[in-house]
Amino acid sequence: MTPPSALLPGTASVPFAHSLGVHGDRTAFITADGSVTYRELAARVDATARRLGRERRLILLCGANTVDALVVHLAALAAGHPVLLVPGANPEALQSLIEAYDPDVVAHPDGGRWVLDERRPVSAHSLHPDLALLLSTSGSTGSPKLVRLSHENLQSNAESIAQYLDIRDTDRAATTLPPHYCYGLSVIHSHLLSGAGLILTDLSVADTCFWELFRTGRGTTFAGVPYTFDLLDRVGFASMELPHLRYVTQAGGRLTPDRVRRYAALGRAAGWELFVMYGQTEATARMAYLPPALAETHPEAAGIAVPGGSFRLHPLADWPEEDTGELVYAGPNVMLGYAHTPQDLALGRTTAELHTGDIARLTADGLYEIVGRRSRFVKILGLRIDPAQVEAMLARHGVTALCAGDDEVLAVAATGTHASDAPRIRRLVTEACGLPARAVRVAVLPDLPRLVTGKPDYQAVRERCRPAAGSAGCEGAASEEGVSRAGPGRGADPEDLRTLYAAILDKPLAEVTRDSSFVSLGGDSLSYVEMSLHLEERLGHLPADWHTTPLRDLRPPERGLPSHRRALETGVALRAMAIFCIVGSHIHVFGIKGGAHLLLALAGFNFARFHLTGAERRERIRRIGTSIARIAVPSMAWIGLMLLLNDDYTLANLALLDSVLGPEDSKTGMQFWFVEALVYILVAAVAVLSVPAVDRAERRFPYALPLVIAAVGLLTRYDLLGLPDRTRIPDAITVFWLFALGWAAAKATTARRRLVVTAAAVATVPGFFPGDPGREAIVIAAFTLLVWVPTLPGRERVNQLAGLLATSSLYIYLTHWQIFPLVEGFSRHLAFLASLVFGVAYAAAANRLMRTLRWPRRGGA
Known part of the structure; x- marks a missing residue:
């Protein structure tokens, strides 16, 4: 690869990003469409670096676990261009950061390709020579408060992680987390530094296709936040056969000690290790890890400092316990400092050590244990959320609210709006923060709770948003009425689709998440017919591979089809045609x-x-x-x-x-x-x-x-x-x-x-x-x-008829032998119609009876 100095004289860069070619023909990326070697990757990075030019510019990159996005990211790091990495799936956060920082280049997907929108040939900003990467401090809410990371931060953090995880060039890690999240990005950096492979995917661990790709790609490791382990429990991870799995990492929030102990024991029995880790964006990613050998005996601990780092406890007056204080971290991966405006991009180091805001104690075994927090920031399901930013986002949408949270739920108390607006408020928050709906609780109140001093009463916010037993705020089972309530064109929202999936698949609503897919929920061929018809009606089209697509990714097309135009699954159409021909031929109406x-x-x-x-x-x-x-x-x-x-x-x-x-x-x-x-x-x-x-x-x-x-x-x-x-x-x-x-x-x-x-x-x-x-x-x-x-191609009424026949095909086949002889003497055509109608009616009655008896309600093959 072209040396970085030839592109940007006197500019620092990230060593591992411009040394990719040393790994030769080893596999760098594995995707569903094929693989990319390090030699091929280095050539693409070099070409993109040349395209970015000799003048340092601020590059805003829409993060994605794709080859194209990572090539732009690596090219910028290799050539010394600072990268502002943003969540590509959140248009509001993207626009907010574009307006706040006025980047010189915007790299984003456009249809099926990636484009570099070069807004100016020379940067409009003063960029400090050490500045390499900018990450938001509050997940995906688009906060203008950014963490400034240096080239040394990125390199040292990747080296430290590679050292304590013992990452080998034979390892292959699946990208279970988004790259704009520092934990997900650290997986990418540490494996590329080591010459290991990355299995690039945005699939959820709840999706069976993820595990097919993981096995095919000979995956050795994946990363998870606490919510990931909820999904692993749901999909039967404990019984999966993963012959190449070496270790699993966990960070992004506290995993309960019982679950740490259980997964550590599971790994010990299956031959893989569990690494529980602790970190913050301000430390590039990782600050501490718990050695796997201690996970079962000390599951509550954050562990020891990563190689090259160190901890100390800063005494606090309101935490008088011995060996307890605010956890302070020092190391080469500590950020340069924060940026609040574009002018801050010219700053050098303003932070020498990191005050984490976490209260910790040092145990007799030399392990650090987190026992509390000082700030309002909360980490929910691995996402760091700033409640103040959520309040500001809602205010932009005309909602006055107070937000508070803990490790599991974000509570939102709103006023000045009608109670029926609660779903809309929840939707705004889930889309802005990337949280599932079950992690957001909304209460619409006459007045926001205040202390006697007039300050917000955040404890009251949590209490008011706590659902009473049996209330609408509690997640429960969806009824079949949920299918009929949402008419055509509605239900495109993931929350409405959750209700639809729960109703048709007879699942409790709590089991259906935005990461669920039809297949992961146990859907079969006859429920597939019913689901495809309802889904096509709501979305205006039927996406390819919708049955394996997570709910969060099912969206209407940008330009919806006219209401009379529909599509019909070929398999559904053929099943309807087959049973139609079988019955008609048996009655001798025709001979197909x-x-x-x-x-x-x-x-x-x-x-x-x-x-x-x-x-x-x-x-x-x-x-x-x-x-x-x-x-x-x-x-x-x-x-x-x-x-x-x-x-x-x-x-x-x-x-x-x-x-x-x-x-x-x-x-x-x-x-x-x-x-x-x-x-x-x-x-x-x-x-x-x-x-x-x-x-x-x-x-x-x-x-x-x-x-x-x-x-x-x-x-x-x-x-x-x-x-x-x-x-x-x-x-x-x-x-x-x-x-x-x-x-x-x-x-x-x-x-x-x-x-x-x-x-x-x-x-x-x-x-x-x-x-x-x-x-x-x-x-x-x-x-x-x-x-x-x-x-x-189909039409709504035709699709509905085909769906009825396909769904009832088994019952039509069973009953037509006895029905058509009763009418055949009068009219063969009437006997034909009677056989189809009786089979459909019998199917409806049988399904209702099976549902009442809690029998599995759909025909399987």
Whole structure:
């Protein structure tokens, strides 16, 4: 890389940023789209540094865990340009800082690319030679009070962290935190300094796709704030198989001692270590860490100073206890000082040591323990919040309020507004601070609480915002009424979407967070239909991969579609078409065959999407088992009822064993062959995936494994094993290759893989239905559509009808055999309509009954 002096003579820079090329062809970044080596990264950083020019300028950068954003960041550090790193997802905070500091260059995303908005060729500011980075002191609220960090601060902090964590060039860390947050940025810096890899992602740990990427990228570590560990508990982290995990770090707020002890023990049993850490932005990132060996015995401690740093306790009159005082830190990572205006960017060092504002004591074991705080700043779920800045933000929106908080909740008392404005106030605060709604409580009061001196009574604010049991302020379970209350076009707000998800998935509202996705909440293929229709109605479009997208990222398009234009999931449309064709063909209204076999491929497609997630093996097996029950139990219940009313069926039908035990000459016995085949295939899938080695193979080769299974299925599809005639063996034996092809289609993430899956269908479906090429053509065409076209154009009413048919497909299939003979003699077309309507009504009644009994309410595959 070009030496920094050649770009900016006499200017200091950050050594690790301009020495990236020394790591050669080692992997620097891993993304969902591929990887970038250090050699490639260094070349891009060098090119961008040249683009930034020879004159030092203040560069405002919208932070993001993407290659493009980090290239700009590293180029600026390498060439000596000061960087003002801001939250890219908060337009208000971004605009606030642009107005306050008037940057010379603004680097931001524009559509699918990153642009450098060069506002002037020479800086309008006096920039101190040591100034390297500016970070906000209060998370994402856009406070103009900034921490001024030097090149030495960044380098020494990265070296210190790399030393005590023993970061190796073989490590790969996932970016679980945003880069504008000093903790998240320290992960990036320390690993790049060490020649280690970074798995770049904005996915939440609650998203199964995060864990798929983590395993594929051979992740060895990730960082978490206290809220991260809430999510880890929710997704079954304790049972996950993460063969390369070496250690987990925690900072950003106090983790309860019980949880520290529990996760330390979990790591000891699984072979990884837990590092509990303590830091502040003013110390670049880290000041103390707790050695992993002490986590179980001293879980309440912040630990010891990081290498190169030291602590002392400043005595306080109101804290007379021995060995207790305000914690003061000194070290090469202590900031230069604060900036309040652009004029402060010319200042050198104004801070020699850092008064943390935390009250600490020194234990007999030589460990520091935090016992209290002096300032109003609060850390909630890892985010440092300045209540005064929140009050100022609300004032700009016409809301007079007082804010107070603790380690868990931010309380907001507002006046001069109507009680119905509380959701709007909560929304403003959550968007400004990046907090989930459950961490913000709002009370609308006639008057703000005051002390007798006239000063704000913040203790009263906390008390007034504490919800009473059963009050609206408490988070509880959402009802299905929440689905109907929000009409079209509403519900685009994450809070309204939380209500929608909770209602459709039958989840307590408290379990549905902004980081939740449809898949992480256990959604399946039939609830997928209902959810996709409601979501498309609210957002005005259906985003790609919405089922794995966190709620916080589901937004309407900038220009909404006209109200009559809608899109319909291809899988939903095909399921509706398949059941429509099955029933119509059985009644001889028309002769469009192939629907049942298409449904088998769709079942495999949905099996892969909703069951083969990042959940641990036992959870996967439990979910698949539940899906089998959701198919088998309603089927057996209906067949059992028919068994009492007529003699068309046998006990073999009731047990779903007709294809194994039933009489060969029965004309009605094989009417439920599709249900039997699907249940058998799913049972076989449970058996295979219960084997740990197979489970590991599926996670490592999610696309290759179903192709291998499909290839094995061709042995029976082409009868290469000398099997009996197809009429004498269960259909599942000869059709499971279709299920496996659908499975592979769901995991085909590239055009090349989709071509292979399509070619496999085109090559193997012909000949399966001798003398019926039209049937084969329908299956191939529909399968190709499923592979290549995610959504189809639709209209609201058409989508609703398709959704009804797709959601009720199992019940329509079960009941139409008994319904259409009752009406067929009068009119085939009326019999056709009656079969569909009865199946939809029966599905609604069955779901309501299952909901009442708390039975899992949706069909799985």
